[in-house]
Amino acid sequence: MTQLSIVMPVYNEATVIEGVLTDLSRVLDARFAVDAVELIVVDDCSTDGTTELLVALARERADLVVLRQERNQGPGPAMHRAIEASTGAWLLHLDTDGQTDPEDIWKLWNVREDADLLVGVRLPRRDPRHRLVLTAVTRLVVWVLSGRHLADANVPFKLVRRSVWDDLAPIIPPSTFAPSLLIGIGAVRRGWRVTEVPVTHRERPFGRSTFRLGRLVGATFAAGRQAVLFRFRVDRLPARGPVEAVER
16 A cells, blocks of 8 residues: 655756755655655756656656646646656655655655645745745635644645645645645644644755746735635534544
8 A cells, every 4th residue: 555645746947857856755765665755746847857858757666656747737737737647545645846855754754644635834934035925925825714723734645644735635626726726724724633843945956946926926925816716615624523533
């Protein structure tokens, strides 16, 4: 049985993707059996050679599954597709930009039995000021919609129990811009146990983020609108049974 599925949307990360996957494998191989982990990478129509690198790596590694979107849709739909293709009892959402430390996976994994959703909190945050402002806006939206303060609600470093995704998936469309954000809101509203864990955040090693300020602001508003609609849908779901709440 697959214990852990690592889901990773990727777009134009040719300069870092091989190193990110190599470091990740080094960390995971130290504690997991060969068939206990799978890496699901969904390429969002990269144009810089990322696709070719991933295909070559997948030929060498049985644990790496590479999927490619038919058209560029953004990180949310790519993440959604990666989760739907996964089989693990736990899901770990990671970015592919090299800004997170794979060793921090154990900070989440080691305390998973007491939680259903473990949310990394990037400390200190190594991002431009406009991203910090948008994170603050997102934090406020999550607090208003969920009733709980989550310091880094849309962080691409979350460990999610499979049953949490199964509970929320029917109301998270494949086109959702930020499914990670909805998972946080939905988990709180549905009474799943949510734990925040400080994690390291590093400077981006190469290049720039593909999201520019104007696009990022527009995407944030779109994600906010989807989050409001999601909030109404999640409260109409049937009550969860007690067995789900204690599943291991």
